[in-house]
Amino acid sequence: MRFPVAALWSRMMEATGAALFGICAVAQGGIAPSMTREFAIGMAWLVLIATFACYTVYYAMLRMFPVTKVSVAIYLSPPVTMIWSWMLFSEPLTLAMFLGLGVTLVGVWLTSRG
DSSP: OOOOHHHHHHHHHHHHHHHHHHHHHHHTTOSSOOOOHHHHHHHHIIIIIIIIIHHHHHHHHHHHSOHHHHHHGGGGHHHHHHHHHHHHHOOOOOHHHHHHHHHHHHHHHHHHOO
16 A cells, blocks of 8 residues: 555654644743643643644545535635734734735635636
8 A cells, every 4th residue: 555645745744843832842841731720721622623623624624525625624724813813812903914804815815716
């Protein structure tokens, strides 16, 4: 069985990221996170919603719609994150953020209209 190049590349990026984050964590004084309620809620959100639920929806959408229409939806992730950060953490919104939002929305519209 041949191992796909994309999967190999993905594993290499994951290993590099893990090594770099590990080095930074050790340099900051420790690799173990503080086990707080907020940390547990954040990890549950990250694992259950941001990973499992999103990939489930993504693969279901791939079965129902053309790949180009589904893939262009990924570009909506930064604007959604921007709005969530504003709503949840009172992150200030800047003109540059709105310009980026506009560029993203125009790009998504151009890609999905045809």
